[in-house]
Amino acid sequence: MTDAAFQGAIDAVSSKGKLKWGVENLYYEVCRRKYRQKRLPVAGCLVVIAVFAGIAVIASSQRKEGCAIPAFVAAAAGIAAILAVKSAAFQRARLPLETFNKMWGQWVETHGAPPGVIVRKKSTAPERSKESDLHDYSFDRAVICDRARTVDLLLANNFHFENNCAVLSIEGYPAGPFEAVRAMLKRNPRLEVFALHDATPAGCRLAFRLAHDPAWFLGHVPVIDVGLRPRHAAPFAGLLLAAESPGVEATQGISTDEARWLSKSRLELAVIRPEQVLKRLFLAISRKSGDLGETMVTGGVVSDESSFGSDAGTSDGGADSFG
Amino acid sequence: MTTEMRPPAEDPPVLVRAEAGPPLGIDSNRRRPAGRVGGVFGGRFEEHSARLLRALGPGAVLATADAPLAVDWDACFEVDGGGEREIRDLADWRRVLAAGRLASIRGAFSLVVREPGGAVTLARDGIGERTLFYAPFPPGLVAASTLPAILASGLVDRRLDLASVARYLVYAYVPGEATLAEGVFELLPGEILRWREGELTRSWLWQLPPERPEGEAFDERALTRGLRARLERAVSRRLPLGEAVGATLSGGVDSSLVVALARGFHDRSVFTYSVSFGEGYANELPWSSLVARHCGTRHRIVEISPEAVVRHLDESIALLSEPIGDPLTVPNALLFREASRETGVVLNGEGGDPCFGGPKNLPMLLAELYGGPNEEEAADPLARERSYLRAHQKCYDDLPGMLAEEPFDAIAGDRLLREIAWRFEDPRYHRFVSKLQAMNVIFKGGHHILPKVDAESFPFGVLPRSPLFDRDVVEAAFGIPPQLKLKGSVEKFLLKESIRDLLPREILDRPKSGMLVPVEKWFEGPLLPIARERLLGGLAPMGLIRTDWIERLLAGRLGGARPRRGVKIWLLLTLEAWIRTVFRS
Numbered sequence: 001m002t003d004a005a006f007q008g009a010i011d012a013v014s015s016k017g018k019l020k021w022g023v024e025n026l027y028y029e030v031c032r033r034k035y036r037q038k039r040l041p042v043a044g045c046l047v048v049i050a051v052f053a054g055i056a057v058i059a060s061s062q063r064k065e066g067c068a069i070p071a072f073v074a075a076a077a078g079i080a081a082i083l084a085v086k087s088a089a090f091q092r093a094r095l096p097l098e099t100f101n102k103m104w105g106q107w108v109e110t111h112g113a114p115p116g117v118i119v120r121k122k123s124t125a126p127e128r129s130k131e132s133d134l135h136d137y138s139f140d141r142a143v144i145c146d147r148a149r150t151v152d153l154l155l156a157n158n159f160h161f162e163n164n165c166a167v168l169s170i171e172g173y174p175a176g177p178f179e180a181v182r183a184m185l186k187r188n189p190r191l192e193v194f195a196l197h198d199a200t201p202a203g204c205r206l207a208f209r210l211a212h213d214p215a216w217f218l219g220h221v222p223v224i225d226v227g228l229r230p231r232h233a234a235p236f237a238g239l240l241l242a243a244e245s246p247g248v249e250a251t252q253g254i255s256t257d258e259a260r261w262l263s264k265s266r267l268e269l270a271v272i273r274p275e276q277v278l279k280r281l282f283l284a285i286s287r288k289s290g291d292l293g294e295t296m297v298t299g300g301v302v303s304d305e306s307s308f309g310s311d312a313g314t315s316d317g318g319a320d321s322f323g
Numbered sequence: 324m325t326t327e328m329r330p331p332a333e334d335p336p337v338l339v340r341a342e343a344g345p346p347l348g349i350d351s352n353r354r355r356p357a358g359r360v361g362g363v364f365g366g367r368f369e370e371h372s373a374r375l376l377r378a379l380g381p382g383a384v385l386a387t388a389d390a391p392l393a394v395d396w397d398a399c400f401e402v403d404g405g406g407e408r409e410i411r412d413l414a415d416w417r418r419v420l421a422a423g424r425l426a427s428i429r430g431a432f433s434l435v436v437r438e439p440g441g442a443v444t445l446a447r448d449g450i451g452e453r454t455l456f457y458a459p460f461p462p463g464l465v466a467a468s469t470l471p472a473i474l475a476s477g478l479v480d481r482r483l484d485l486a487s488v489a490r491y492l493v494y495a496y497v498p499g500e501a502t503l504a505e506g507v508f509e510l511l512p513g514e515i516l517r518w519r520e521g522e523l524t525r526s527w528l529w530q531l532p533p534e535r536p537e538g539e540a541f542d543e544r545a546l547t548r549g550l551r552a553r554l555e556r557a558v559s560r561r562l563p564l565g566e567a568v569g570a571t572l573s574g575g576v577d578s579s580l581v582v583a584l585a586r587g588f589h590d591r592s593v594f595t596y597s598v599s600f601g602e603g604y605a606n607e608l609p610w611s612s613l614v615a616r617h618c619g620t621r622h623r624i625v626e627i628s629p630e631a632v633v634r635h636l637d638e639s640i641a642l643l644s645e646p647i648g649d650p651l652t653v654p655n656a657l658l659f660r661e662a663s664r665e666t667g668v669v670l671n672g673e674g675g676d677p678c679f680g681g682p683k684n685l686p687m688l689l690a691e692l693y694g695g696p697n698e699e700e701a702a703d704p705l706a707r708e709r710s711y712l713r714a715h716q717k718c719y720d721d722l723p724g725m726l727a728e729e730p731f732d733a734i735a736g737d738r739l740l741r742e743i744a745w746r747f748e749d750p751r752y753h754r755f756v757s758k759l760q761a762m763n764v765i766f767k768g769g770h771h772i773l774p775k776v777d778a779e780s781f782p783f784g785v786l787p788r789s790p791l792f793d794r795d796v797v798e799a800a801f802g803i804p805p806q807l808k809l810k811g812s813v814e815k816f817l818l819k820e821s822i823r824d825l826l827p828r829e830i831l832d833r834p835k836s837g838m839l840v841p842v843e844k845w846f847e848g849p850l851l852p853i854a855r856e857r858l859l860g861g862l863a864p865m866g867l868i869r870t871d872w873i874e875r876l877l878a879g880r881l882g883g884a885r886p887r888r889g890v891k892i893w894l895l896l897t898l899e900a901w902i903r904t905v906f907r908s
Contacts, residue, residue: 019884134688137684137688139685155693160693161689162686164689174693177693278884282885
């Protein structure tokens, strides 16, 4: 991959330097671009052949000669083009991780680390003095993630700050404020909780676990599952990982169909560009509760299928309040 | 006071279309009892004084050697132990000043006193409902209620203060004593400034109260009753004797409780006014109508079209002494215009959020709890200040890309952060939230809301009154223990408890929502042409904002997750209009 192309990938994940991003986002962006690079030339050649053959067909028919041969060539070229695009050779193939790591290492050595890349803080204790009066308060909403790196993405882009939203991972990250923030959440009987996760067995069980754990939200408030789940995977063909273990059971919030999918594949949230993650999450938290309907409530978990669906419009949320 | 409401008025809500019309105030037959004030001191400057007087508008008074006291005031009371006495005329003011009892005055005022020896005293009320600007010029001093008047006097060179341009872009108003004009300063709320032969000395007639001591026992019921008593007193002080009163009503708790109290105490009609932006735009009308019905007011829905906004934009902005980027400036002016046909006093619910702990604080708490995940951010000594500026959700993060070279240099060295750093170390407040509350009241009150309603109502002779910014209400607010400000998730808990009997439960329980001015839609549609014209043709050539940034803003190419395009376009539109109509006229 050329330097210019790599920089282009960095520009894409960072929205031209406006957002912070993780190396994992860059990995998937590079995968996407390699696929585009491979596909275009070959498909282009086949299209050219088909066009010439088509012209030949028209020319032959006008001269009232037999057009069987040119027609056959055109049809064959067309079918070959379709088959080729769909064939394994042209499926979006992920770059092997070691290959990407080498590219990344070389880039950092030559150009230095790009300014927006998220580097996790080493210390876990809070840097600031503890303000005792903070704990009397609570927040309007919380986003709970399966992975620390998703938490990092949201915090680095000030999602918590801009949306009056606590952000935590189910595993206790970030360690410093974790206990204090979780305790503060319990103080709000109208808290809105959103689960954001990879399409993995652990991720797909996240909302269920949160809704059934007394340390989290059992008996408190419903948990809205925003994604990613297997149903969100369609636009990401070629960027799936293999499942880590084949025998996934349909338990703890995972349906039979989902269990089948999860036994074969995994999809990481990092496939989605940071700007899209932030916009769609904002969409999800802005939905009026009525939009989700009564039908999707099962044991404390509510499903938001569309915020991360491929047809979701991305808006800023309409009219702005001021002040 | 009983909690029974008077029987509801018979008339249903009236829809009033605020049309684009003649210049604001030109057909108004109302005049405020007290007009603007000012003076030129340190020598005989008759020509300049005359210009100053003309620019201050009808009813203005200058302090001179012959008439040394000039006061712009409204709804003032001298509070003395258990009782209070209304200030009725200049004689009352002279008595108060002679007795050294200025600190006991509640209400809106700014005053200019010229002492026999030639020294001058300027004073501004503790909350900032009125204001004063001043500019030393060798050998003298010019002071006035409005900044345009100071510029009109001709005693000050017109030079734009570039750091204040940046301040405006961050806050959407200009906080502190700096103004957009170099060499012209604003008195701070509660400040007394004494000028004597070129020397300035400052003191305070009142400052925000300290916080409640940590761990002090409190009685929730007593606090609730005490707050209720102060709210009732605050509204009563502001009801006009023998006349109808008006009130803006958004349907939120704050304006609703003011309306309910007004209706309970007043023996004349209460007119309520709510804003609508027309069909197709979100509104809070069902809530405000609910309150109007419940309280039995004569309700008007003032419909404001984009055309009316465009028509009156320049005039509304020209009334301001400093630009205010709140898109409610023009709607406020139009609302005051409509209200002036029926009443000379309009109450509002402003002050409830900064005083009683609205949602503004919570982002700061989150920033405080989390710090930043990156190493550099964790080591940033000005991180809190940075979060505070970011919390205003205007242009803080845009400044490096947006400002032209000169204004960017004017704020180098984190100047905007350093100038507020002391507030986070304010020794009067130990708790973080108390510090935020103090900052919010000072900034939002004295530099944004109060100047805005004062300026936009003035041409119509209407008096805006803000009971929730009453000094005694503010004192009560600072005495509330944190556990009663936000209980569970209920914001403004104690405030709501204190007036629970007055309002329907739906109003008390509804989640907070802001006043929605549809700037995003306006600038995707009807107002985009004027935005392009004024930002590219008017603002860009001023050399303050980079043209390429303006183009990206207009094209929606600023990027990021929440670009807030509409808000920022409005902010710049106001800046352009203000510089053109006030600064360069």
